[in-house]
Amino acid sequence: MIQKLLVSLQKKQFSRRAKSGIDIWVAVLKWFAFGYLALIFLILGIGINKIVLKEFDGQSIVDVVSRFFIFYLSSELIMRYFFQKMPVAMLKHYLVLSIKKKEIVSFFVKRTFLTPFNFVQLFFYIPLLVNLLRFDYNIVGSIFWVVSLYLLSFIMHLLVVLIENNKTVFIAFVIGIIGFGAITYYEIFDFTSYIQHIFSATYYYPFLVVLFVGIFYLLYRLVLRFYLSSLYIDVLDIKKDIDRNVSDISWVEKFGKHSLFIKNDVKLILRNKRAKSVILMSIVFVFYAFIFDFGFRSASNSYGFQVFLGYFVTGGFMMLFGQYVPSWDSSHYSLILTQKVSFHEYLESKWVMISFATLISILLCSVYLIKGLDFYLLIVSMGIYNIGISSFLVLYTGIYTRFPIDLTSAKNIMGDKKAFNARSFVMVIPQLLIPVVIFYCADWVLGYYGALGCLALCGVLGIVFRKYTIRYLADLNKKEKYNMIIDFKKK
Known part of the structure; x- marks a missing residue:
């Protein structure tokens, strides 16, 4: 009985939950x-x-x-x-x-x-x-x-x-x-x-x-x-931590006008098990390439996979944290909108944090020098590309993969059906394909090292013109802010 x-009750819950066209796909x-x-x-x-x-x-x-x-x-x-x-x-x-x-x-x-x-x-x-x-x-x-x-x-x-x-x-x-x-x-x-x-x-x-x-x-x-x-x-x-005290994070003040937002994000990561998993999994991503025998070869058909690995080993934090912006703030997003908060500064602080984490990943990836200088140069090029291009694509993805994140839950962010689902995966596909296409086109014209230079150049240009990109993302956030409030209230 x-x-x-x-x-x-389960059948009713399934039949009554909101479904969008993208959910069907x-x-x-x-x-x-x-x-x-x-x-x-x-x-x-x-x-x-x-x-x-x-x-x-x-x-x-x-x-x-x-x-x-x-x-x-x-x-x-x-x-x-x-x-x-x-x-x-x-x-x-x-x-x-x-x-x-x-x-x-x-x-x-x-x-x-x-x-x-x-x-x-x-x-x-x-x-x-x-x-x-x-x-x-x-x-x-x-x-x-x-x-x-x-x-x-x-x-x-x-x-x-x-x-x-x-x-x-x-x-x-x-x-x-x-x-x-x-x-x-x-x-x-x-x-x-x-x-x-x-x-x-x-x-x-x-x-x-x-x-x-x-x-x-x-x-x-x-x-x-x-x-x-x-x-x-x-x-x-x-599932709160017994010790909620946060270590000294005064070093965050060095980020200037972005320090307030970055300090809040650092506290979020240190205080919540769900956010802590981002750091742990980012470290795992750094050593992702060791799962494969990717002995570097000159065959052109292996280059795409090398670029793919470079994206992952330097972009772990970018993917795990960046694509859930602003969902990390879903519990108090309405409060943020009532305060004197600039969307431009908000997004730029997220970008600074992602860039800082990517630089750390590039340094940690120096262990791949044992596989040869060529592969490490590819990692560095992809790291620069991730900072200048992929980071903004990830922040763009976050606007449309919004969902409420319960920071009080101890559930793994990757294990949550809403957090890591096919929808976010679909939007990641172009992020993976674009650098591969750029590499192959440049390699065909300029050769291998020229292709690496093109990837790095794209990243540098993205950094130089970041204000225009962030301004566009800020306008998009303003346009979608009321839809975000509605989505963040969904269970």
Whole structure:
């Protein structure tokens, strides 16, 4: 009875929420992305035997998949951490109803399993199982092995729920998996040859699937207990730091007329867990290129990817902070409008802060000198381009990807469906494509170093003429300010 009531309330909430034309396109794009991922999984599942025969000298499918499964599992956990939606925001609406807390928690935890992240893998596992049975692998072992791999996806689902608010654990995990990957790739030590036995164990010993079931059940109970103990408004919604004192930030006064706005932003970042995640993830972005083996090559078909990496390693803070301006101030945006605040100074202070963070990223990226001077010069050129061009495009994006940010929530900014969604992704696409097009056109005429010079020159010109750009953005903010107030009041 209670379950039916909760389902009914969820349906009403879905049908009554405001939808715009772009939201429909966002949904279409999102499902297209999952469809594309499903197609890739399907192709891999169908062709797994041919891939193993060609690339691994006919080794066992079970051994090959088990050997590299740790990397897939890690990438799945990272994707879930950024995009998987947790039920925290929905839970608090039901606390005032005459429903037992256990039933509320149980319903919403089960509801989180209804996500494409938990079903898209079947497009790989089902054809994989068919291939195993077709090529005379042990029937019982094959079934239990595939089931255990699928269970690991549900285990990842629950792990993300538990580590969502513990960014230190997540960052340590990412750094660790990158380190293990590098050690394996450069043949320093092949740890996959040992880990593969963990994943393949259920094929040779099917009864061990009980361990996977046990781990899943244990994590499920932990998640239930976690939400049950947190099912209070002051815990779910506020999540304030115990120590709210901010370190000395008198150094901000050196920014002159922009110091007031920058000081407020620095306090915002230091005081709120949600904003703190921007700094942590910006540091992760600096080392983004180490995820790939991007050994610098002269082949022209690799240049676009190099520019793409340069954009990300220097623009982490720009993307994570800049595209949510003015949404960061959504809770008091109406108050700002009643004060003597210049939109020009407001936006220019945001640009100064983004530029300062980009310069720090360029300095941190000096570690890429180990990959060669050419790649680091590309990073510097893209850093200058980001300061002069991309930063303004990001601020422009923020005007139209506005939504209320609850700074009292401990939810990860990247994990919020509203904060990092397909809408913002669509508007990021031209930001990524423009520098690539500029680079290729300039490279065709002037060569590689000339292309780097063009990227840097575009950035310098953007800095020189920034007053005109900021004036345009300020006028746009004035035009949209009433629409922003309406959007910031939406739940």
